Amino acid sequence: MLAEFFSRSAVEVGKALIGARLLVAGVGGIIVETEAYRPDDPASHAFRGPTPRNQAMFGPPARAYVYRSYGIHWCLNFVCLPGSAVLIRALEPSDGLASMCERRGLEDVRLLCSGPGRLCQALGIDLSLNALPLDWAPFELVLPTSTAETVAGPRVGITRAMELPWRFGLAGSRFVSRKF
16 A cells, blocks of 8 residues: 555655654654655756665665765655655654653754654664665554645755755644744
8 A cells, every 4th residue: 555655756745745644663753744856856866866875766665765964864755656755854743752852862842853854863763774665664654544734835955956846844833844
């Protein structure tokens, strides 16, 4: 079922993931912000073709693509069609709050998972999860049963094709990384 959900455009998947429940080893919450990246997108890691770093993006759909951004923090993406993925930018934390607070060294629930690096630190995500299927442990992904009210806007933190409205968020969420 997950493979079918992810076997389509990252733009469609990015919007449809808003409201999904993501847990990693029992820790996580509701996805409230995503960004889509397609293979023809100059901001995508897949734009220049497969490399050892982005190999997971060219594998089967419904897998994790994990990479280190700027040599500082990990980022979690969900692979869609070959060469495309959705960056998970923010969660509304709900499960394993004590673990997230300990990993992040803070207690402000709003700041635990509001940004891709914060999210990965809070959920304990690192390169060991790269290319793993999203329907196997430690992942638990429950897709939304109804369409969430979403907003869209330009992507953030990139220098190419940032004007594309492929950043999606849960309307009114205080847990997004940046306001829309």
